[in-house]
Amino acid sequence: MAEENERLRYYDVLTNLYNLTGFINQVEDYIRNNPNKLCLLMLVDIANFSFINKSYGVEVGDKLLMSVGNILKSHFKDADVLGRVGGDEFAIFAKGVRSKEDIYLLVERVMEVLDKHRAFHVGEVEIRLAVNVGVAVYPDDGRNFKELVQNASVALRLAKEEGPNVVKSYNKEIEEKIISFVKTESLIERAIKKGLFVFHYQPYFEAKSGRIAGFEALVRILDEEGRLHYPNEFIEQLEHSHYLSEFKDWALKEGYEKIEKWGKPISINISTRTFRDESFPERLIEYARRASSEIIIEITERLYMEDPQRAEEVIQTLKKCKNIRVAIDDFGTGYSSLSYLRQISADILKVDISFVRAMLEDERSRAIVETIVRLAKALGMRTLAEGVEREEQREMLVEMGVDYLQGFLLAKPMPEDKVEELL
Ligand code: C2E
Ligand code: MG
Ligand code: MG
Numbered sequence: 001m002a003e004e005n006e007r008l009r010y011y012d013v014l015t016n017l018y019n020l021t022g023f024i025n026q027v028e029d030y031i032r033n034n035p036n037k038l039c040l041l042m043l044v045d046i047a048n049f050s051f052i053n054k055s056y057g058v059e060v061g062d063k064l065l066m067s068v069g070n071i072l073k074s075h076f077k078d079a080d081v082l083g084r085v086g087g088d089e090f091a092i093f094a095k096g097v098r099s100k101e102d103i104y105l106l107v108e109r110v111m112e113v114l115d116k117h118r119a120f121h122v123g124e125v126e127i128r129l130a131v132n133v134g135v136a137v138y139p140d141d142g143r144n145f146k147e148l149v150q151n152a153s154v155a156l157r158l159a160k161e162e163g164p165n166v167v168k169s170y171n172k173e174i175e176e177k178i179i180s181f182v183k184t185e186s187l188i189e190r191a192i193k194k195g196l197f198v199f200h201y202q203p204y205f206e207a208k209s210g211r212i213a214g215f216e217a218l219v220r221i222l223d224e225e226g227r228l229h230y231p232n233e234f235i236e237q238l239e240h241s242h243y244l245s246e247f248k249d250w251a252l253k254e255g256y257e258k259i260e261k262w263g264k265p266i267s268i269n270i271s272t273r274t275f276r277d278e279s280f281p282e283r284l285i286e287y288a289r290r291a292s293s294e295i296i297i298e299i300t301e302r303l304y305m306e307d308p309q310r311a312e313e314v315i316q317t318l319k320k321c322k323n324i325r326v327a328i329d330d331f332g333t334g335y336s337s338l339s340y341l342r343q344i345s346a347d348i349l350k351v352d353i354s355f356v357r358a359m360l361e362d363e364r365s366r367a368i369v370e371t372i373v374r375l376a377k378a379l380g381m382r383t384l385a386e387g388v389e390r391e392e393q394r395e396m397l398v399e400m401g402v403d404y405l406q407g408f409l410l411a412k413p414m415p416e417d418k419v420e421e422l423l
Contacts, residue, residue: 012084014062015069023083027093027145030081031138039138040094040103042110043152044068047130047164049088060122064129067120075113091149100137104177105240107135107167108185115165130164132156135178141170184237187229191221192243198222199254200413201266203422204384204406207398212422214265214296216406217255218413239271248274248283256287258416259295262423267296267327272303281317288323296325298350301334308340315345327384332368341375349376351402353387360392373400 010022018026031039046052046068053061065088072082072090081093092110097103111133120127134156142148151170159168167182169175191197201215221229238247255268274280288295297318304311318324327348332355336344351372358365369385376383385397388407397405414422 012069015066015084017069017073017090018081018083020083020085023081023085023091023093024145026081026083027148030093030095031144034096035139037096037138038099038103040092040097040106041136041138041148041152042092042094042107043085043134043149043156044072044090044092044110044114045086045132045134045156045160046088047132047160048128052127056122056125056127060125060127063122064120064127067117068114068129071113071117072110075110100174100177103135103137103174104181107133107169107178108181111165111167111182132159132164133167134159135167135169135171135174137169137171137174181237184234185241187221187223188234188238188241188243190223191234192246194224196221196223197247197250197254198415199251199258200415201258201419202406202413203411203419204404205410207385207402207405212264213404214267214294215258215262215419216267216269216298216413217251217258218269219251235271239273244271244273245277248277248280252283252287255295256291258419259291259293262419263293264423265294265296265325267298269298269329270303272306275299275303275311275314281314284318284324285321288321291323294323294325296327296348298327298329300329301331301336303334304328304344305334305336305340308336308343312343312345319345330386332372338375341379344379344381346381348382348384348404350384350386350406353407356385356387356393356397356407357389359396360390366396369397369402370400373402377401 010018010025012019049061052064065084068090069084072092076082076092079095081095083091085091094106097106114129114131118129120129134152136142136148136152136155138148141151155168155170159166167178169178198220199217200220201217203212203215205211206213219231219235221234223229238244251268255266259266284295284297299311315326318326325347327350328344328346329350330352331349332352349372351369355365355369359369373383382403384404384406385402386406388394388397388405388409390409394405394409
């Protein structure tokens with residue numbers, strides 16, 4: 001009986017989450033014991049709750065509250081604190097968030113799960129769920145629960161004024177990030193659904209003869225207004241989005257089609273998550289087996305160094321297929337040591353643009369490029385110099401014995417119709 005009373009003091013009977021008292025206790029305890037951790041408080045308010053209650057009855061309203069509680073429970077780790085802190089208001093306290101980046105990711109993901117469950121079915125009727133979210137960050141927006149909740153409430157009120165499904169943050173910096181995050185997410189979604197991804201192809205050349213040796217496929221989004229968006233704007237987020245696998249399928253298919261059409265090798269950049277995906281080598285090999293020219297997979301040196309052993313395994317698997325070559329991108333920036341160079345079984349090292357850029361003025365950079373070229377040769381690998389912009393660089397690189405050259409001096413990335421003119 002005492003136990004039961006205790007439960008009632010701290011828990012909400014309907015959703016089994018903490019009630020306001022329980023929530024405050026948990027948050028204050030945590031902050032007291034971890035004063036230096038970055039944390040996130042989110043207030044989630046059901047925008048149309050009183051309407052639902054009035055139109056469909058209290059029982060339906062209760063069911064909706066229970067479902068929202070369950071959605072939040074299934075989405076968050078046990079470690080985070082969840083509460084129903086008001087009639088139709090939920091609170092989430094995410095403990096020990098690693099970085100500010102993680103904050104807007106977290107917020108975006110909550111909006112995403114709620115969005116997925118937007119339609120509730122009660123008997124015959126479908127009810128649309130709409131929410132507002134107010135966000136405040138510990139310690140920036142408040143040093144204790146009271147300050148935090150006050151500021152999150154201010155943000156929530158502003159969100160409600162703007163309409164359903166709006167998120168506001170008390171923190172302007174975070175708010176801007178959330179806005180740009182949501183914008184990019186929408187760009188990616190539209191790119192997938194409306195087929196707005198395009199490759200531009202940048203040729204690279206045999207250093208000695210100047211002949212075209214192949215093309216690197218570089219992704220862009222060509223939006224509805226005809227504006228071109230470059231990968232630095234969206235590639236990182238695409239990597240973490242659930243559209244990644246659809247993008248990968250598109251990229252492989254597109255690259256493969258162009259190889260067939262142009263009969264030239266094409267390089268495709270591979271991101272960390274794609275590279276880690278167990279099914280990726282198989283899918284790639286499937287295309288490569290049928291291809292009439294080579295597919296070159298570019299992985300950055302940094303990615304290679306994250307787990308050299310696994311990277312080697314994947315490379316070995318890929319290289320069993322005669323049409324697949326592997327290039328290490330941005331070479332010289334990923335902290336690999338000589339001992340790793342010995343085991344890398346890639347075909348091509350792409351000397352990072354930063355060395356090529358500094359080479360003319362800076363002796364040390366020149367020495368590094370020279371060494372990479374010589375080492376690669378000794379180890380049976382080819383070299384490609386990225387970012388060749390000046391004639392003096394080209395001459396010096398040819399002198400050093402680099403195999404391939406790529407850069408604005410020779411050709412910029414171009415849309416496919418320009419490639420066809422070139423060929
Ligand atoms: P990256 O693979 O190192 O690609 C080379 C980047 O350098 C390209 O930028 C290219 O336009 C640029 N570049 C080439 N020559 C020159 C030059 O002479 N001077 C200067 N300043 N820049 C030059 P872009 O297209 O913006 O791509 C940036 C990065 O985005 C790429 O670096 C690559 O890491 C990534 N990326 C591009 N396409 C894809 C893709 O389809 N998938 C993945 N996962 N990443 C991609
Ligand atoms: Mg590349
Ligand atoms: Mg590069």
